[in-house]
Amino acid sequence: MRASSADNAPRIEGAVLLHPFFGGIMAIEGEPECAVVITAKVWAFACPDAAGGADDPRINPTAPGAAAGLESLGCERLLVCAAAKDWLVARDRAYYDAAAASAWPGSAAWLESEGLGHVFFLMKPECENAKRLMERIVAFIAGS
Structure with a gap:
């Protein structure tokens, strides 16, 4: 969001969330409900x-x-990755949906890893889902 608002901002091809x-x-x-309490504390x-508390656009880009921040994302492509058993998956999906539906002229993609929780790839980098996630990120960076 900051790159999109700066004069002479660098061109950012893509962003992986x-x-x-x-x-x-x-x-x-x-x-x-526990997700709201935990994220607010963090x-x-x-x-x-944060001016709006947990609804500050830096914390809740769908508030x-x-x-306006979504419509002027500073990248041309976006990949949002989440895990199906992550207590944040609904919020991540809402972000993806809002970006895809906004007036932003870029393209957005969604990847949801089934049966796993938040940042599973850090605890089990060798698991098949972590490998598939990495393959998707590499493909995104390569432009496909």
Whole structure:
């Protein structure tokens, strides 16, 4: 978002969001209430100057009024990766859906790893799902 708002910003071909940690003040459909509480605490510590609390556009890019940031993403392609058993998957999917539906002229792709939780690839980098995830990221970087 910052690259898109800067004059003479560098051209960013693509962005990979690998199990992003978005939050928000209110739970969204499919999101457990505990996710709202946990992300609010983490973001209050990590970003204490957030103007809208957990609905600051840096924390919740789908919050009311944040759409302008999505429409001016500073990249041409976007890959959002999540895990089906991650308590953040609903929020990650909402971000992907909002970016894909926005006036942003780029292309967005979604990858959901079945049967696994948040950042599973860090604990089990040798598992088949981690290998498939890495293959998809490599393909994205290669332009396919």
